[in-house]
Amino acid sequence: LAKTTQPISMDSYEGQEVNITCSHNNIATNDYITWYQQFPSQGPRFIIQGYKTKVTNEVASLFIPADRKSSTLSLPRVSLSDTAVYYCLVGDSFNAGNMLTFGGGTRLMVKP
Amino acid sequence: EAGVAQSPRYKIIEKRQSVAFWCNPISGHATLYWYQQILGQGPKLLIQFQNNGVVDDSQLPKDRFSAERLKGVDSTLKIQPAKLEDSAVYLCASSLSPTSGRDEQFFGPGTRLTVL
Numbered sequence: 001l002a003k004t005t006q007p008i009s010m011d012s013y014e015g016q017e018v019n020i021t022c023s024h025n026n027i028a029t030n031d032y033i034t035w036y037q038q039f040p041s042q043g044p045r046f047i048i049q050g051y052k053t054k055v056t057n058e059v060a061s062l063f064i065p066a067d068r069k070s071s072t073l074s075l076p077r078v079s080l081s082d083t084a085v086y087y088c089l090v091g092d093s094f095n096a097g098n099m100l101t102f103g104g105g106t107r108l109m110v111k112p
Numbered sequence: 113e114a115g116v117a118q119s120p121r122y123k124i125i126e127k128r129q130s131v132a133f134w135c136n137p138i139s140g141h142a143t144l145y146w147y148q149q150i151l152g153q154g155p156k157l158l159i160q161f162q163n164n165g166v167v168d169d170s171q172l173p174k175d176r177f178s179a180e181r182l183k184g185v186d187s188t189l190k191i192q193p194a195k196l197e198d199s200a201v202y203l204c205a206s207s208l209s210p211t212s213g214r215d216e217q218f219f220g221p222g223t224r225l226t227v228l
Binding site for chain 1: 116145147153154155156157160168203205216217218219220221222
């Protein structure tokens with residue numbers, strides 16, 4: 001089972017780039033890496049997903065090295081509204097027994 | 113497009129009582145998930161349905177928890193009897209693709225359960 005490890009918390013300032021790394025040493029061949037954002041009293045919200053190399057969308061980039069044992073979520077020019085908990089999720093929802101595992105999450109605090 | 117609906121939003125019960133949560137996924141989404149999120153922790157998958165079949169329920173405490181998705185649409189999660197450690201937010205999510213892990217889960221607002 002792919003277990004993930006993330007920093008518990010990070011601080012940043014408005015306008016800076018934030019990089020959050022997730023370690024997943026036991027990632028399986030069919031597993032994808034997905035990042036979610038969660039605000040208090042809300043369900044998680046999808047940010048980005050990837051399998052290898054680099055993925056970019058309008059809000060973030062995801063960097064995955066060749067061995068896929070870690071991944072880095074990059075948030076460009078954060079604002080106060082990016083203060084949230086960020087979860088790294090590794091899994092393949094199609095295969096029974098390959099559980100979708102959320103990490104402990106990284107609590108990002110963006111300061112003015 | 114309507115999101116994932118859950119009810120109730122809040123529930124307070126005493127230990128050993130029973131409770132049920134309801135989830136209505138996004139229309140057309142084949143896969144439905146129930147998660148338990150204890151305060152300060154990440155969500156833990158309890159059960160995953162694909163249409164009305166169970167894909168994974170390995171972390172569901174089957175002696176007290178049960179879930180069903182009879183017509184492959186909405187779902188009910190039940191706890192009977194509840195314990196103090198069941199106090200948590202119960203999140204329902206759905207996703208479109210029935211055949212791949214590379215799809216996005218859409219989460220509902222959750223039901224906050226307090227067991228006294």
